[in-house]
Structures are given as structure tokens and as C-alpha cells.
Amino acid sequence: MQKFKMRSPDMTQDNIAKIRELFPNCVTEAHSEVGEVTLRVDFDLLRQELSSVLVEGAQERYRLDWPGKRQALLTANAPIAKTLRPCREESVDFDTTKNLYIEGDNLDALKLLQESYLGKVKMIYIDPPYNTGNDFIYEDDFAEDIGEYFRKSNQKDGEGNRLVLNSEANGRFHSDWLTMMYSRIRLARNLLRDDGVIFISCDDHEIHNMRKICDEIFGEKSIISSSFVLSNPRGRQSDTYIATVHDSLLIYSKNINSLNVNGMLLTKEERSDFNLIDNDGEAYRLLGLRQRGAASKRSDRPDMYFPIYVCPITQAITLNKIEGWHEVFPKKSDGSDGRWMWGKEKCLKDHSLLVARLIERRNEYDIFVKDFLNKSGTERTRKHKSVWNSKGYNNQAGTQEVKAIFNADVMSFPKSKQLLIDICNMGSSKNDIILDFFSGSATTAHAVMQLNAEDGGNRRFIMVQLPELCDEKSEAFKAGYTTIAEIGKERIRRAGKKIKEDNPLTTQNLDTGFRVLKVDSSCMEDVYYTPDQIDQKQLSLFADNIKADRRDKPEDLLYQVLIDWGVELHLPIKPETIQGKKVFFVDENALAACFDSGINESFVQKLAKHKPLRAVFRDAGFASDAARINAEQIFKQLSPQTEVKVI
Numbered sequence: 001m002q003k004f005k006m007r008s009p010d011m012t013q014d015n016i017a018k019i020r021e022l023f024p025n026c027v028t029e030a031h032s033e034v035g036e037v038t039l040r041v042d043f044d045l046l047r048q049e050l051s052s053v054l055v056e057g058a059q060e061r062y063r064l065d066w067p068g069k070r071q072a073l074l075t076a077n078a079p080i081a082k083t084l085r086p087c088r089e090e091s092v093d094f095d096t097t098k099n100l101y102i103e104g105d106n107l108d109a110l111k112l113l114q115e116s117y118l119g120k121v122k123m124i125y126i127d128p129p130y131n132t133g134n135d136f137i138y139e140d141d142f143a144e145d146i147g148e149y150f151r152k153s154n155q156k157d158g159e160g161n162r163l164v165l166n167s168e169a170n171g172r173f174h175s176d177w178l179t180m181m182y183s184r185i186r187l188a189r190n191l192l193r194d195d196g197v198i199f200i201s202c203d204d205h206e207i208h209n210m211r212k213i214c215d216e217i218f219g220e221k222s223i224i225s226s227s228f229v230l231s232n233p234r235g236r237q238s239d240t241y242i243a244t245v246h247d248s249l250l251i252y253s254k255n256i257n258s259l260n261v262n263g264m265l266l267t268k269e270e271r272s273d274f275n276l277i278d279n280d281g282e283a284y285r286l287l288g289l290r291q292r293g294a295a296s297k298r299s300d301r302p303d304m305y306f307p308i309y310v311c312p313i314t315q316a317i318t319l320n321k322i323e324g325w326h327e328v329f330p331k332k333s334d335g336s337d338g339r340w341m342w343g344k345e346k347c348l349k350d351h352s353l354l355v356a357r358l359i360e361r362r363n364e365y366d367i368f369v370k371d372f373l374n375k376s377g378t379e380r381t382r383k384h385k386s387v388w389n390s391k392g393y394n395n396q397a398g399t400q401e402v403k404a405i406f407n408a409d410v411m412s413f414p415k416s417k418q419l420l421i422d423i424c425n426m427g428s429s430k431n432d433i434i435l436d437f438f439s440g441s442a443t444t445a446h447a448v449m450q451l452n453a454e455d456g457g458n459r460r461f462i463m464v465q466l467p468e469l470c471d472e473k474s475e476a477f478k479a480g481y482t483t484i485a486e487i488g489k490e491r492i493r494r495a496g497k498k499i500k501e502d503n504p505l506t507t508q509n510l511d512t513g514f515r516v517l518k519v520d521s522s523c524m525e526d527v528y529y530t531p532d533q534i535d536q537k538q539l540s541l542f543a544d545n546i547k548a549d550r551r552d553k554p555e556d557l558l559y560q561v562l563i564d565w566g567v568e569l570h571l572p573i574k575p576e577t578i579q580g581k582k583v584f585f586v587d588e589n590a591l592a593a594c595f596d597s598g599i600n601e602s603f604v605q606k607l608a609k610h611k612p613l614r615a616v617f618r619d620a621g622f623a624s625d626a627a628r629i630n631a632e633q634i635f636k637q638l639s640p641q642t643e644v645k646v647i
């Protein structure tokens with residue numbers, strides 16, 4: 001029976017597969033360092049294929065480089081033997097919710113999500129440490145020489161992992177931050193849908209570097225905007241010369257040709273411009289038909305300079321000359337010849353939208369176009385501008401929002417909820433998945449729930465947050481929160497409850513729950529770390545390949561299987577009892593899992609009749625060797641489409 005590999009995907013092998021697609025002759029089989037035969041790239045051949053465009057050695061080239069970049073690539077590509085362990089006690093509506101809260105290092109989390117969410121996330125928002133000189137950054141296992149630097153200042157998070165103060169005195173101040181961001185953004189890109197988009201908050205400390213690494217990872221043509229968010233309108237008084245009023249917001253597409261983003265809904269003030277009502281009750285405003293601004297002269301488009309005739313009694317409009325009707329030409333305010341916005345053909349086709357009005361101060365007619373508020377029943381939007389300017393985006397609003405939820409200042413510099421609502425509105429539609437892997441106090445989750453409550457959407461969120469310890473002197477610690485992850489989870493609980501209380505009629509089906517999954521070591525004993533590589537003889541040397549503390553935790557095993565099989569982690573799970581054994585049905589029949597012992601033929605027959613697409617058992621769970629061998633045969637007969645595996 002087939003076994004799981006029980007480790008996150010090896011991205012290097014994925015890259016080799018991509019090279020193979022383009023240059024099949026350059027991928028060959030060769031011995032690895034440990035004597036295994038694996039796919040390898042024949043660089044000599046690849047070099048020949050590309051010989052005229054190679055840059056090699058010390059040759060000058062345009063790129064951003066730093067000590068640790070190569071290591072960051074290796075870090076991103078290397079597989080890990082970890083898992084996500086569900087935590088029911090800390091979750092809300094565990095069985096039914098489609099939202100995830102992942103606690104742990106986001107590098108691990110992004111690796112563990114690679115197969116289940118590859119190309120499925122529509123929008124990512126991140127607000128990483130800005131590298132101000134006071135930020136703790138997570139020390140991946142990449143440093144060539146941690147030594148002195150590491151001893152300078154470090155703290156451990158809830159799991160004993162390393163968070164290091166990245167002060168400007170660190171000789172690798174920018175390099176360490178870049179290394180941390182580069183591997184994570186590379187992994188995040190894989191998760192985006194082809195029409196997906198990533199928003200990255202940043203400030204002047206690293207915006208230039210962030211833009212460079214995003215240009216490299218997404219391609220420089222994929223940038224949508226490097227926008228400013230007016231987050232501190234009074235200006236930062238601690239600045240020496242110019243008081244900073246903004247944060248930066250970088251926006252990149254996965255694929256600019258497939259990108260799909262929404263415009264901004266109009267404000268009340270903007271809607272009030274549409275103050276006329278037509279016969280069908282639709283609100284509209286009038287826009288002049290004469291072209292304004294650039295290319296508005298007659299000589300720019302001579303074919304768009306023609307008379308329009310207006311009836312002096314009814315104000316009807318025609319392009320044909322009628323005696324006694326007023327002849328109207330596009331005249332600029334200085335009396336020179338202008339041009340219409342539309343040509344003759346368009347005027348004839350959309351004749352019903354044209355309106356004539358007598359301009360009394362000039363005692364002459366002008367022509368206008370009806371511009372409706374809503375078009376074909378969909379609400380009108382406008383393009384976002386590169387300066388995001390709204391009272392609601394103020395950083396202070398973010399601080400006040402968190403304070404109102406907790407009655408204490410438990411989070412430094414949370415983003416404002418309104419900013420995240422507008423970002424989610426731009427980057428996602430009603431059924432999309434939204435990921436934030438530096439989630440802090442979970443403002444993004446709050447915004448997703450609020451937006452769903454407002455527009456009836458079913459957007460789902462995935463939050464990732466390190467259990468970073470709260471300083472013992474902080475208000476958060478005094479209020480009883482030992483980690484930032486605890487703050488994030490509690491905010492979602494409280495915010496979800498409040499949104500439902502405030503909107504009882506429209507939020508009955510609103511999903512304010514979340515499944516808590518915690519990054520942890522693999523459920524498998526280290527010797528079984530990659531069970532697909534172990535043969536039967538070796539296997540029989542060990543009584544059980546599952547760690548002792550996980551044997552009685554079937555849900556832990558289930559999640560390890562879901563991750564390995566690339567099944568989405570938010571799908572509904574229904575436990576059932578069949579012949580006294582616990583079986584988990586994931587998304588009805590997407591997967592059936594039984595990790596109990598004593599599995600015999602009659603149980604397998606019963607299970608096979610459910611015809612699941614996938615079935616999984618414990619290798620040591622079969623009553624006998626015969627039962628194990630027969631299980632495969634039983635599925636072949638009763639449910640041939642089922643893929644059967646063991647852990």
C-alpha cells in the first residue's frame with residue numbers, strides 16, 4: 001500500500017520539473033550525494049542551450065544581492081518534516097467554520113500550505129516588521145555564523161524558537177531582514193491564484209528593498225501600484241526634517257494579464273453628485289459631451305468636430321440639419337474649436353443618453369451625456385488612487401479599535417480596520433480566500449468578517465501568527481495575554497460576537513468561527529521521517545511509526561494526512577463510528593480516515609461501500625498482515641476509484 005512522504009514539498013524538485021518542461025534534454029537521472037538516483041539538471045547542456053544570453057561569474061549585472069540570498073532560496077525550497085496540529089479548545093465552531101488560524105512561524109506555515117492551497121488564494125495582505133531597528137525578526141536556520149550576533153539579543157517565543165532583535169548595530173541589518181522576507185514572499189506567490197493580488201505594507205526603512213525583491217519574485221511588470229496610505233495626517237514629530245504622514249502599500253499581481261481587482265465603492269458625498277432621476281427611477285448626473293483636458297482640440301480629432309441640432313421647443317437632439325433648430329458645435333471656453341468625446345456613430349447608437357441644456361449665461365445650448373450611478377444593476381465604483389486617503393486609515397483608528405475590543409492597549413501599531421476592509425474589497429470577491437501571514441492582532445480577519453456582514457459575502461480567511469511573547473511590562477501581558485497569537489485569536493472571538501450582535505438579522509449564516517492549527521513537529525517518529533523511503537523489512541523493526549504522544553490523537557494524524565495529500569484544511573470533518581471504530585469523513589467522501597487498531601476485512605468492506613475518493617489507515621492498525629493485503633483488494637472490487645494509503 002502506498003505511504004505518505006510526511007514532509008512539505010521539495011520545491012527544488014518542482015523547479016526541476018519546470019525546467020524539464022522547457023528543456024527535457026537538460027534533465028537527467030544521476031546519483032545524489034547519498035547514492036540515490038534522482039532527477040538532476042545537466043547544467044552543461046542548459047548552458048549550451050542558453051549560451052548567447054548567459055551572465056556568469058563576476059560579470060556585472062543588474063540585481064539586488066545581499067549575503068544570505070542564496071541561503072534564503074535554499075531555505076524556501078527545502079522540505080520540512082512538520083505538521084499542523086488542530087486545537088479544538090481554542091477554536092470557534094471547529095466543525096463548521098471555513099476560516100483558519102495558524103499559530104507558528106510563517107515560513108513553516110507557508111510550506112505546509114503549499115500543496116493544499118497551491119494557486120487557490122485570491123488575495124494576500126501582509127504587514128511585516130518594517131525593520132525600524134527595534135523589530136524582532138525570526139531567525140531561520142540559515143545563518144552561516146550566528147555566533148556573536150545571535151548572542152547580542154534574543155528572546156524565545158512560546159515554542160522556544162528564536163526571535164532576534166534586528167538593531168542597526170547588526171552588521172547584517174538589511175541582509176537579515178531581506179533573507180527573512182525573500183523566502184516567505186517566494187513561497188506566498190505559489191499560493192496565489194492566477195488572478196490574485198498581494199498587498200504589502202511597508203515604510204521608508206525597507207520600501208526600496210521590498211520593491212526590488214517583489215520585482216524579482218513577481219516580475220517588474222506585475223506591479224499594480226506603489227501607493228501611499230495617509231496613516232498619520234498630523235505627521236511624525238520625531239522625524240528630523242520632514243514629518244512623515246504615510247505608510248507605503250505595494251500592490252503586485254501574480255499575473256498582470258489575468259488580474260482581477262475591484263474598484264472603490266463611492267462615498268456618500270460622491271454618490272450625492274448623481275442627483276437626477278430618469279423615468280425608470282435610476283439616479284444619474286450630466287457630464288459635458290465636449291472633450292476636456294488633453295487632446296481636446298478640433299485638430300486632435302477632426303472627425304469628432306460636427307454640429308448637433310437641438311429643437312428650441314422640445315430640446316430634442318439630432319445629427320441631421322433641421323431648419324429652425326439650434327446648431328451646436330464643441331466650443332472651448334476661450335471660443336476656439338474643440339471636439340466631442342464621441343464620434344457620430346456612437347452619438348447615433350447611444351442617442352438616448354444625450355441631453356441638451358440651455359446655458360443661460362451664454363444664451364446657447366450645450367450637449368451632455370447621462371452618466372448613471374449604477375450600470376446594468378451593479379453598483380458603481382471608481383479606481384483607487386495612489387494616495388489612499390480616508391479618515392478611517394489613520395493608525396490611531398487602528399489603536400482605538402483594538403482598545404475598544406480589549407479595554408486595554410494590547411497591540412502596538414495595529415492597522416486600521418477600514419484600511420483592511422478597503423484592501424479586501426479591492427482584492428477579493430465574495431467567495432475568495434484571503435491570507436495574512438503576519439497577522440498580529442488579526443485586523444485582516446476582523447475586516448473580512450465585517451465585509452462579509454456588510455455585503456453578504458463568504459470570504460474565508462487564513463491568519464498566520466507566531467506565538468511571539470508579549471513583554472512582561474506590556475499592557476497586553478498585564479491584561480493576561482502572554483503571546484500575540486492569543487491576542488489575535490481573542491480579537492476574532494470578540495469581534496465576531498459583536499458583529500453578530502450588531503447585525504442580528506443579516507448575520508445568521510455569517511462564519512465568525514476559526515480552526516486553530518499549530519505548527520509542530522511531525523506526528524511520525526524521526527526514523528520514519530520519510531516513510532516512503534523505508535522498505536518493509538526496516539518497517540517491521542519498529543512497533544509503531546507514530547510518536548507516542550500522538551497515537552491517541554487521531555485528529556492530529558488526520559491533519560498530517562490532509563497536508564500531505566494536498567486536501568484543503570478548512571473542509572468539514574464528520575466523525576462517525578463504524579463497527580466500533582472512529583472514522584473521519586472529510587467533506588463527505590473526499591477522504592475517509594481511520595487510525596484505530598484492529599482493522600479487519602469486514603470493517604474495510606463497510607468503509608469501502610461509502611466509496612470515498614481517498615482512504616487512509618495506520619500501517620500498524622491492521623489486525624493482521626493478511627487484513628492489510630486484503631484491504632487493497634476489497635477497495636479494488638467495491639470502490640475502484642478510491643486511492644488507499646497508510647501512514
Ligand SMILES: C[S@@+](CC[C@H](N)C(=O)[O-])C[C@H]1O[C@@H](n2cnc3c(N)ncnc32)[C@H](O)[C@@H]1O
Nearest residue numbers: 105106127138414415438439440441443466468
Ligand atoms: C506589524 S505586525 C502586524 C500587525 C497587524 N497588521 C495588525 O493589524 O495587528 C507584524 C506581526 O508579524 C509577526 N511575525 C513576525 N515574524 C513572524 C513569523 N516569522 N511568523 C509569523 N508571524 C511573524 C509579529 O509577531 C507581529 O505580530
